[in-house]
Amino acid sequence: MEVNAQTEIIVAEGVSKTYSDHGVPVSAVKEIDLTIRTEDFAAIVGPSGSGKTTFLNIISGLDTVTEGKVWLNGKLLSEMSGRELSDFRRDNIGFIFQAYNLIPVLSVEENIEYIMLLQGVPKSERHSKVNKILAELGLSGFENRMPTQLSGGQQQRVAVARAMVSNPSIILADEPTANLDSKTGAELLDLMRELNKTSGMTFVFSTHDPMVMERAHRLVTLKDGQVVSDEIRE
Amino acid sequence: MRTFMKLAWRNLFRNKRRTLIAGTAIGIGLAALIFVDALILGMEENMVQSATSSFLGEGQIHRDGFRDTQEVEKTINDLEGTVAGLEQEEIVKRFTLRTLSFGIITSPANINSITLVGVNPETEKWLSEIDDAIREGSYFEEHTGQAIVIGSELAEILEVELGDRIVITVARAESGDLSQEMFRISGIYSFGIREMDTGLAFVSLDKAQEMLGIGSGVHEIAIKFTDPEYGRDETHPFWKKYSRNGNEAIGWTTLLPQLEAAFELSQFGIFITAIILFGVVALGIINTLFMSLHERMFEFGVLRAVGTRPGRMFQLILFEAAALAVLSIALGVILGFGITLASNISGIDYRGIEFAGVTFKELLHPVLTLKQFIVYPIALFLFTSFVAIYPAWYAARLAPAAVIRKSL
Ligand SMILES: Nc1ncnc2c1ncn2[C@@H]1O[C@H](COP(=O)(O)OP(=O)(O)OP(=O)(O)O)[C@@H](O)[C@H]1O
Numbered sequence: 132m133e134v135n136a137q138t139e140i141i142v143a144e145g146v147s148k149t150y151s152d153h154g155v156p157v158s159a160v161k162e163i164d165l166t167i168r169t170e171d172f173a174a175i176v177g178p179s180g181s182g183k184t185t186f187l188n189i190i191s192g193l194d195t196v197t198e199g200k201v202w203l204n205g206k207l208l209s210e211m212s213g214r215e216l217s218d219f220r221r222d223n224i225g226f227i228f229q230a231y232n233l234i235p236v237l238s239v240e241e242n243i244e245y246i247m248l249l250q251g252v253p254k255s256e257r258h259s260k261v262n263k264i265l266a267e268l269g270l271s272g273f274e275n276r277m278p279t280q281l282s283g284g285q286q287q288r289v290a291v292a293r294a295m296v297s298n299p300s301i302i303l304a305d306e307p308t309a310n311l312d313s314k315t316g317a318e319l320l321d322l323m324r325e326l327n328k329t330s331g332m333t334f335v336f337s338t339h340d341p342m343v344m345e346r347a348h349r350l351v352t353l354k355d356g357q358v359v360s361d362e363i364r365e
Numbered sequence: 366m367r368t369f370m371k372l373a374w375r376n377l378f379r380n381k382r383r384t385l386i387a388g389t390a391i392g393i394g395l396a397a398l399i400f401v402d403a404l405i406l407g408m409e410e411n412m413v414q415s416a417t418s419s420f421l422g423e424g425q426i427h428r429d430g431f432r433d434t435q436e437v438e439k440t441i442n443d444l445e446g447t448v449a450g451l452e453q454e455e456i457v458k459r460f461t462l463r464t465l466s467f468g469i470i471t472s473p474a475n476i477n478s479i480t481l482v483g484v485n486p487e488t489e490k491w492l493s494e495i496d497d498a499i500r501e502g503s504y505f506e507e508h509t510g511q512a513i514v515i516g517s518e519l520a521e522i523l524e525v526e527l528g529d530r531i532v533i534t535v536a537r538a539e540s541g542d543l544s545q546e547m548f549r550i551s552g553i554y555s556f557g558i559r560e561m562d563t564g565l566a567f568v569s570l571d572k573a574q575e576m577l578g579i580g581s582g583v584h585e586i587a588i589k590f591t592d593p594e595y596g597r598d599e600t601h602p603f604w605k606k607y608s609r610n611g612n613e614a615i616g617w618t619t620l621l622p623q624l625e626a627a628f629e630l631s632q633f634g635i636f637i638t639a640i641i642l643f644g645v646v647a648l649g650i651i652n653t654l655f656m657s658l659h660e661r662m663f664e665f666g667v668l669r670a671v672g673t674r675p676g677r678m679f680q681l682i683l684f685e686a687a688a689l690a691v692l693s694i695a696l697g698v699i700l701g702f703g704i705t706l707a708s709n710i711s712g713i714d715y716r717g718i719e720f721a722g723v724t725f726k727e728l729l730h731p732v733l734t735l736k737q738f739i740v741y742p743i744a745l746f747l748f749t750s751f752v753a754i755y756p757a758w759y760a761a762r763l764a765p766a767a768v769i770r771k772s773l
């Protein structure tokens with residue numbers, strides 16, 4: 132299969148995942164073919180248990196496929212070792228989880244610069260990048276706060292900052308607004324959409340929330356582990 | 366690297382109470398090990414001191430075979446040369462010459478067998494503590510040849526008092542003829558050690574030599590070194606040098622084999638204490654690490670997701686164990702030093718208690734050594750890091766997707 136790494140950030144081909152639940156096989160994802168393109172702002176939606184989390188984990192290399200192939204930036208994930216996958220995630224993917232994204236013993240600034248530390252980015256560069264992103268996300272002045280001293284919405288914004296700061300090619304978010312009230316959730320989504328527009332960053336997120344779906348520019352619907360619709364909206 | 370050390374150190378203080386409990390437990394263990402080691406060293410010093418200073422000396426020279434048979438004829442060969450040599454030895458602080466012979470002591474009321482010791486009072490007082498143990502009378506103050514000093518229990522058996530007369534009978538050298546002499550009790554001592562208080566009688570060296578018919582010969586030279594450790598060091602050239610001309614020179618470890626055996630037992634005790642301590646440490650560390658690991662599953666998943674390599678996770682847990690070890694060791698060293706120093710200054714009272722044939726006569730002072738504060742902490746640190754390998758390995762191979770899913 133030919134992958135155009137310029138425009139096709141993620142290509143999933145015939146991806147299936149079967150878990151074993153006490154010996155009983157559970158088919159979480161079935162033969163999904165899906166391509167995520169540069170600058171997508173895509174929502175993966177579907178009822179609980181439809182396979183959203185499983186699919187996101189697979190395309191980010193956190194989980195393995197039972198069948199099928201996944202290319203990320205033109206690289207086949209199944210060919211990478213554990214260590215290579217770690218480095219690949221570090222350099223190519225930003226993650227935002229539903230909650231508890233931040234390391235509680237690190238300050239806001241330390242959380243945001245963590246990935247750059249792993250990458251060996253020099254201190255002055257880290258510092259200026261952290262300051263820049265904090266300003267962009269309206270978090271200036273919070274750099275020395277500990278995560279517990281932030282509201283849920285602020286924590287999620289810091290998580291966005293951490294995901295973005297090292298300029299990955301894609302940001303994956305599994306229900307990023309699930310722990311926020313709808314107003315804060317909407318604000319976070321608007322912020323992400325804004326970043327998607329201004330910096331051309333690609334976003335893929337899963338959600339249950341109609342308010343979030345409304346803001347997505349592409350809507351991929353899963354049901355029983357399969358894609359039942361994939362619509363682009365303007 | 367620095368990042369992970371910082372993370373580890375901060376993680377340690379996330380659950381302060383748990384860290385403090387684990388750290389204190391390990392610290393107390395280390396302090397106990399330090400204290401036990403110091404106590405045993407102090408006990409050894411005390412026992413050696415008690416055993417050697419009352420009469421034995423830290424080393425002795427005899428004619429070969431004298432110790433087995435106590436034959437009167439077996440006087441030290443080349444006495445002049447030996448004495449001249451000892452006077453030149455740097456490591457020899459004092460020495461004294463003695464005769465030793467079986468004898469019978471007779472009073473009007475009773476009769477008892479004794480070892481008659483002929484001593485030179487001037488030099489003897491540095492080697493034995495008879496002069497300090499005198500309860501009545503004096504230690505050869507009037508220099509009459511008929512003076513005899515005996516133990517308090519022997520005086521009771523014989524029903525005699527200071528100034529009373531007694532008769533000593535010994536066998537002369539070569540002929541075996543009996544030789545009898547009347548003495549006046551000029552001093553009575555009490556060591557608190559039965560054998561010494563009933564079994565010895567002291568007369569002047571010249572008198573004993575005359576009774577035994579051995580001219581100016583002696584049976585024993587008792588030696589005190591500048592450091593008692595020389596008496597323990599069997600490889601020191603001193604022993605070879607004086608084990609010549611048919612003589613043998615031996616240290617107190619040979620004279621008192623039961624002491625050395627007791628010390629070996631003590632070392633075994635320290636070993637067992639160490640094993641128990643290290644077992645407690647192993648369980649404490651593994652338990653603490655796993656408890657904190659299970660609380661932080663999601664966090665570990667996040668760390669892995671954002672690109673932390675498995676090896677780094679391994680490192681993080683090792684650092685956390687090391688941080689816990691450092692904290693515990695700091696606590697243990699402070700505690701151990703405090704307790705040991707305090708007991709060293711005040712002393713522990715075991716006086717009158719007998720162990721391995723030696724009675725403690727002085728307060729016991731635990732001995733602080735550098736080893737206790739270097740070897741034990743380093744061993745504990747290394748051991749802790751070793752034990753942490755399992756939890757670290759466990760953390761390194763957590764599957765990020767699984768732990769994130771499980772903990773949400
Ligand atoms: N480790 C696992 N072992 C067994 N079954 C699993 C495992 N992980 C997921 N599943 C099953 O796979 C299916 C898909 O789960 P998944 O979490 O991907 O759904 P989801 O769409 O994210 O649901 P939700 O909206 O509730 O988060 C479910 O039926 C789930 O029970």
Ligand SMILES: [Mg+2]
Binds near residue numbers: 183184185305
């Ligand atoms: Mg899910």
